[in-house]
Amino acid sequence: MATRLLRTNFIRRSYRLPAFSPVGPPTVTASTAVVPEILSFGQQAPEPPLHHPKPTEQSHDGLDLSDQARLFSSVPTSDLLRSTAVLHAAAIGPMVDLGTWVMSSKLMDAAVTRGMVLGLVKGTFYDHFCAGEDADAAAERVRSVYNATGLKGMLVYGVEHANDAASCDDNMQQFIRTIEAAKSLPTSHFSSVVVKITAICPISLLKRVSDLLRWEYKSTGFKLSWKLKSFPVFSDSSPLYHTNSEPEPLTAEEEKELEAAHRRIQEICRKCQESNVPLLVDAEDTILQPAIDYMAYSSAIMFNADKDRPIVYNTIQAYLRDAGERLHLAVQNAEKESVPMGFKLVRGAYMSSEARLADSLGCKSPVHDTIQDTHSCYNDCMTFLMEKASNGSGFGVVLATHNADSGRLASRKASDLGIDKQNGKIEFAQLYGMSDALSFGLKRAGFNVSKYMPFGPVETAIPYLLRRAYENRGMMATGAHDRQLMRMELKRRLLAGIA
Numbered sequence: 001m002a003t004r005l006l007r008t009n010f011i012r013r014s015y016r017l018p019a020f021s022p023v024g025p026p027t028v029t030a031s032t033a034v035v036p037e038i039l040s041f042g043q044q045a046p047e048p049p050l051h052h053p054k055p056t057e058q059s060h061d062g063l064d065l066s067d068q069a070r071l072f073s074s075v076p077t078s079d080l081l082r083s084t085a086v087l088h089a090a091a092i093g094p095m096v097d098l099g100t101w102v103m104s105s106k107l108m109d110a111a112v113t114r115g116m117v118l119g120l121v122k123g124t125f126y127d128h129f130c131a132g133e134d135a136d137a138a139a140e141r142v143r144s145v146y147n148a149t150g151l152k153g154m155l156v157y158g159v160e161h162a163n164d165a166a167s168c169d170d171n172m173q174q175f176i177r178t179i180e181a182a183k184s185l186p187t188s189h190f191s192s193v194v195v196k197i198t199a200i201c202p203i204s205l206l207k208r209v210s211d212l213l214r215w216e217y218k219s220t221g222f223k224l225s226w227k228l229k230s231f232p233v234f235s236d237s238s239p240l241y242h243t244n245s246e247p248e249p250l251t252a253e254e255e256k257e258l259e260a261a262h263r264r265i266q267e268i269c270r271k272c273q274e275s276n277v278p279l280l281v282d283a284e285d286t287i288l289q290p291a292i293d294y295m296a297y298s299s300a301i302m303f304n305a306d307k308d309r310p311i312v313y314n315t316i317q318a319y320l321r322d323a324g325e326r327l328h329l330a331v332q333n334a335e336k337e338s339v340p341m342g343f344k345l346v347r348g349a350y351m352s353s354e355a356r357l358a359d360s361l362g363c364k365s366p367v368h369d370t371i372q373d374t375h376s377c378y379n380d381c382m383t384f385l386m387e388k389a390s391n392g393s394g395f396g397v398v399l400a401t402h403n404a405d406s407g408r409l410a411s412r413k414a415s416d417l418g419i420d421k422q423n424g425k426i427e428f429a430q431l432y433g434m435s436d437a438l439s440f441g442l443k444r445a446g447f448n449v450s451k452y453m454p455f456g457p458v459e460t461a462i463p464y465l466l467r468r469a470y471e472n473r474g475m476m477a478t479g480a481h482d483r484q485l486m487r488m489e490l491k492r493r494l495l496a497g498i499a
Contacts, residue, residue, distance in 0.1 A: 062411045062412075062415065063404075063408050063441050063442060064441060064445075065485075068437075068486070069489060069492060071441060071485065072437075072486065072489045074148050074150075075149075077490070080489060080490055082124075084483065084487060085124075086128045087483055089124075089125075090125070103462060118459060121458075121465075122462075125465055126461060129431075129434075129465055130158070131453035131454065131455045132455045134455065135157070135174075135455065137455065138153075138455035139155070139182065139184060141153070142155065142185060142189055142453060145453075146188070146189040149439075149443070150443055151443060152188075152190055152191045152427075152449065153190045153432075154191055154192050154429060154453060155178050155190065155194070155453060155455070156452060156453060157171075157175055157178045157194075157199075157454075158456035158460075159174065160199065161199055162199055162203075163202050163203060163204070165202075165260060168202065168260070171200050172267060175195055175199075176271055178193050179272055179275055179277050191427060192313070192398070193277055193279055193280070194280045194281075196281075197261075197282075197291070197292045197296070198284060200265060201258075201261035201291075202261075203288070205254060205257050206284075207287060207291075208250065209250075209258065209290070209291035210243075210287060210288055210290040211242065211243045211247040212250070213227075213233060213291065215246055217238075217240065219246070226250065226255055226258060226259075229301055230297040231293075231301075231330045233294050234290065235325035237325055238326065242286070262295070262298075270303065272311050273311050278311055278312075280315065280398065281295075281296040281313065283316075283348075284350075285350040285353055286320070286350075287357065289317075293314060293326075296312060296315075300314065300334075301339055304339050304342075306394070308340070309424065310342035310395070310396045313341075313342030313343060313398060314344070315345075317346055318346065318348065318374055318377040318378035318381055319348035319374040319377070323377055327343070327381055327384070327385075331384075331395075335393070340395065341394070342395070342398070343395070343398070344429075345382055345385065345397065345399055345401075347374055347403075348367070351367050354367050375403070375405070378403075382397075382409070382413075383409075389425040396424070396426075397425065397426045398427055398429055399426070399428050400429040402435040407428065407442055410428070411445055411447075421446040421448065422446070422448060426447070426448075427447065427449065428447055429450045429452055430450075431451070431452045435482065437482045437486075438482075
């Protein structure tokens with residue numbers, strides 16, 4: 001079998017190059033390092049520091065990120081100490097480089113050094129950023145986090161991709177177990193489970209399907225007999241340079257593989273529908289995304305039957321130039337077909353690989369030219385989705401962001417629209433172990449807030465965590481404000497104890 005659970009060598013697959021920096025800077029983030037790009041809440045290179053309210057300033061948007069005592073009131077001092085240490089370490093670029101080297105070196109071949117390294121990381125980075133080694137452990141972590149903080153959990157089986165049918169079948173069963181673990185929790189404790197299509201459909205087939213979908217969009221009269229009903233996955237500004245000539249049709253074997261992939265996602269969706277557990281489909285880079293969008297939307301058409309709340313959510317990456325157009329087309333078609341639709345809105349995590357691929361083909365990157373363009377696109381999409389969710393339609397929105405300015409804008413927009421913050425139509429999400437100040441602030445402002453909580457065996461998760469840290473360390477370095485709040489709270493508690 002060829003499943004890959006969070007493995008270091010996955011960095012090197014041909015269409016996904018190392019050192020991807022997430023787009024856009026998190027203005028307030030405890031960190032951003034490790035966890036599936038999944039949520040890709042992240043942002044990229046630093047920008048000039050943004051204004052944060054002083055402790056005496058009153059926020060007019062209901063989101064107060066200045067009072068560290070209130071923000072971290074639910075966090076025990078021991079946890080605050082560990083979090084501060086881990087987040088500071090994860091912001092050090094050379095430490096990430098060293099960790100990556102160690103995990104791919106011969107030191108990991110010797111039982112003694114391997115055990116020492118894994119033991120050290122498990123007690124620090126793994127425990128901070130991951131929810132456990134299996135679905136049951138992750139569910140218990142969700143329960144404890146909710147009881148301590150009121151923050152919900154998104155359960156994420158930490159598998160990246162698979163290359164053969166047997167691995168895809170095994171991964172499907174793991175996703176089913178994840179849904180069962182979520183179902184065992186009170187509905188107030190969790191918000192959703194997350195699936196990666198790359199884990200239940202071979203990467204090579206997703207690329208082939210994406211090529212054929214692009215060619216169908218480019219060529220009038222080119223039809224795909226195997227294609228299920230779906231929503232548009234391209235707009236006039238979508239990148240099509242990946243496919244410059246007519247692809248060969250799927251072979252009989254490939255069509256069987258695609259049918260099997262559809263059966264897997266449909267089985268996962270059916271289980272979610274029966275269990276009333278929302279399913280978030282993660283995004284990938286543009287070489288694969290058309291096939292992922294196609295499968296997500298075709299699944300939504302089949303399983304989003306509840307007119308008040310969707311089961312299947314697709315992901316929109318706002319750092320792509322065509323994100324807004326594609327979102328509007330999908331919404332228009334969903335409304336036309338009377339299909340409730342859920343969207344998870346992220347900024348994106350493949351900036352470097354997208355730019356390199358486009359440059360190698362002599363094309364312009366599909367990513368916005370500037371960070372501010374990405375922020376503007378995110379905020380425009382966010383506003384559009386919030387307006388749709390507020391008018392009584394069946395739209396659901398997950399605003400996945402580490403950016404405090406987006407949080408403030410959304411908080412103001414919710415007030416302007418008179419949105420019921422607790423009806424489940426709109427929620428925020430941040431990665432587990434990161435951006436806790438923003439999570440706590442949004443929760444105190446009355447919103448539903450979830451932490452994206454990946455789980456998986458320690459040995460296979462650690463290399464992945466290092467890769468996430470490597471990809472996101474640019475964003476980690478801009479999380480100084482959040483780390484400063486944590487230091488201030490530790491100092492306040494120390495002085496209060498001495499007094």
